[in-house]
Amino acid sequence: MPIYDQGYRRYEARGPLRKARFWPITREALRLVLSKRAFLGLLLAGFIPFVVRVAQIYIVTQYPQADRVLPIDGRLFGEFLNQQIGFTILLVIFGASGLVANDLRTGAILAYLSRPLTRRDYVIGKLLVPLFLCLSVTLAPGLLLYATGLSLAPDFYGKWELAWIGPAIVVHACAISLVVSLLTLAISALSRSARVAGLALFGLMVGLEMVRVILQHGFRQKPAMLLSIQTNLRAVGTALFGIADREVVMAWGWSALVLALLSLGCLYVLRSRVRAVEIVT
Amino acid sequence: MTTAAAATAPVLEYTRASRWYGPVIALNDVTTQVPPGVTGLLGPNGAGKSTFLKLAAGQLQPSQGEVKLLGVPAWGSPEVFHRVGLCPEADAFWENLTGRQFLTTLLRLSGFDEAECKERTARALDEVALAAAQDRKIGGYSRGMRQRIKLAQAIAHDPEVLLLDEPVTGMDPLNRRRVIDLVRRLGREGKTVVVSSHILYEVEAMTRRVLLVHNGRILAEGDVREIRDLLDEHPHTVALRARDPRRLAAAVVCWPAVVSVRLDPAGEWVTVETTRPDEFYGALHDAALEAGVVEMHSPDENLESVFRYLVAR
C-alpha cells in the first residue's frame, strides 16, 4: 500500500480560475459590516461635512460677497478631503480592524487558502473592504460635491482653469483610502483580536500625531511633520489643491515618499503574516 | 446519613431544572440525580448535553429549578471546585504557556503549594502521556495533545467529581483507549465521572449507566444494555462492499437473523438489516472471506438511530 506524503500542499488545480475570485471575500465582509446599524450611522455621519460644504457652495452662489470668508474654489475640495481623513480612520477602526485578526484567531486563513485562492487574492479581497469604506466617505462625497458645485455654479466650476479639480479629488481620495486601508490591514494582521487591532491603529495615529506636535512646535523640528500619517496625507492634499496648511512645513514629495514606504512596509507585513500555517516554536 | 446512603447519595442533582437562551429552550424541566461512578451523558448534537454540563459546572444559572453539586448550588459556589474538575469542549488555551506551565498555573489557582504543584503536574502529564512534550508550548501541540492536556488539567488536582465534555474528540485510537481506561479506573476508585458524548460505543466502553438527552429533555436513563437491546429490536443496518456482492447476498439472505438484503444499483454494496447483530457478525466471517468483503460499516451504529427509534415510539 503506498504511503503518501501528508505535508501541506499548495492548491494546484488545473482548471481555469475565475478572474475576480477575491470578490466573494469582499462581498461577504462588506455584507457583515454594513449589516450593523451603528456602523451605518457612522458612515452617514461621515456625510455631514459634505452637507456643510454643499451649504457653503449654495451660500456663496446666493451671496457672492461671502466668497471672501468661505472660498469655494479648488481649495474647498482639498480641505473637505483633508477633514475626511479622520472619518476614514474611525470607519476602518470599527469596520475593518478585525478583517485579518479574526481569521488568524480562528484559523480561517487555512480554510480560505485551501480554496482556489492565492494569498494575493485573500489580501486583495480583504483590502477592498476598508478601501470601499474609505472611498465611500472620500471619493463618493468628493465627486458628489464637485457635481453639486457644477450644478449650482456651472459658470464658476465649468471653467477650464478648474478642470483639474475632478482628477485631483480622485487622486487624493485614492491616496487617503489606500494608505489607511493598507495600514489597517497590516495592523489587523499583527493581532488576533479585532479590538486590540483597532485600538492599536488608533493609538498609532494619535500617538504619532502627538509626537509630531511636540517635536514640530516644541522643538521647531520641521522634519517631525513626516512622523504623522494624517499630516503626510494632508501634505499631499495641500499640494494637489493648493491649500495653505500651517502644519504642513515640508515639501509634499517627502510626504509622498513616507506614505509610499509605509505602504510597502504594510505589504511586507501582510506577506509575512498571511500564511496558511503558523509555525510555533 | 449511613455509609451505604452516603455511598449512593447523589453527587449531582437536578430538580426541575430548565435553561433557555431567549426563545430557545436548551434544557427543559430536568429532574435527575447522578450517583458516584461513571455516567455517560448521551445525545445528538444540540440535545442539551453541553448545557447540562455547564449547569453542573456552575457556568450557567438555571432559568428555573435547581442544580446542586456535592450538596451546594453549582452556581455561585466557587469552593466546590476544590473537588470538581471540568474538561471543557472548547479547544482553547493560553497558547504561550508550555504544557507544564499550564498545569502548574492551574494547580496553583487550586491552592496547592509549589512542591505539590510540581508533583501533581508530573503525575497528570504521565497519566495522559504528555511528559515528553511538557516543555513545548501548547500552541505547537497537535489536536490530540491539546485534548490530552485539557484532560490533564481536569484530573491534576485529584477531584472527586469529573465533568468531561467530549473528552476523546480528536484523539487517535491508542489515546482514546487510554482515556477510556482512565475513566473506568476513576469510576472504580469511587469518583463521579460524567462523560458527555454523541458516540454510543465510546460511552459503552466506559460505563453501563447512561443518561440520554434529546431536545433538552431526559429521554431515558439507566443501563446501557437496555439501550442496546432497544437497538436489537430495531433492525440494525450493515453495509458491506464485496468483490462478489451477489454471492454475499445469496449467502446472508438465508440467515435467520437477517430481515432484509438490498443490492445497490452500481452492484458493489450489499446493505443488510438484522435484528440480532451479534449473531450476524458472528456468522459473517466465512461468508465475508468467500465473497471477498473489502469494506464494512454500520450507518446507524450511533445514537441518532436510537433516538430516532425512541422518539418514534
Add this chain to the structure above:
Amino acid sequence: MRDTTRPLPFATAARGVFDLTLDGMVFSRRSLLMGLLVAAPMAFAVLYRVLAATRGQPPLGPTDLYALMVAVYWIRNVLPLAALFYATSLVADEVEGKTLTYLLTRPLTRASIFAGKFAAYVATTFTLALPAAVLTFFILMTAPTAPPLAAALADLPRDLGVMLLTLVAYGALFGLLGVLLKRPVIPGLVFLYGWELLANVPGYLPRFTLTAWLRSLVPYRPAEDGLAGLFQQVLPAGQGLAVLIFVSIAFVAAAVWIFSSREYVLDQ
C-alpha cells in the same frame, strides 16, 4: 493544608491570577506599542539636550518640557489610552480566547479574578511608565538651564503618584466598561476625546471629568490652545485625591459586581 470548604483566600487567588495575566500582558505586541508611546518623552528629552548643546536653547525650557510631558502627554493622553487598551480587555480577552472557563472552574471568587487582572494591568502599565518618567525627569532636570536638581527632586514622587492614579482611575472606568458592554472601545474613545473635553468648560461640569481632578494634583499648567487655554479651572487638590480614589474604588466595585453576576457562554 488546603481548606476545601472555602474558596481560596482573596490575596492568594488574586496573586495567582496576577501572575498568569502579567505573563501574557508583558510579552505582547500590545505592550511593545504602548511601551514605545509611553517612552517617547525620553526621546524628546534626549533630543532636547542634543539640540540645546548643538544649536542653542530651544524655545521651551527643560522644566516647561517636563511639565508638558507630565500634564499633557502622559496624564491627559497616553496613560488614559493605555488604560483603554488594557483595561477594556481584562475579561474580554479571556472571553474571546475562551480561557475564562479555566478560571471560573477553580476555587476562586470572581472578585479575586478581576482584582488579579486589574493589578496586572496596573503593574504592566506603570512598569512601562515609571522608567520613562524617571529618565525623562533626570535627562531634563540635569540640563544646564534647569533649576537645581535637589529642589526639583521632590516633584518626581508626586508626579509618579499622579501617573499611577491616572492609570488606576481610568483603568477602573474602562475595566467597568469592559465587563458592562460588549463593545467598550467606542464608548471609551467617546469618553476620552469627547466627554473629557468638558474639563475645559467653565462652571461645575469639569467636576464630572477625571482629567480636571487629575490636573488639580499637579502644579503644571502648560499653555494650551482653544477652550483649555481660555477656561481651564484648577480644582482643590485634596478634593481631587479623594474623588479619584473614591471613583476608582466605586468603578472597580461595580465591575466586580457585574462580573460576578454575569454568565459567560463561551461555546456559541
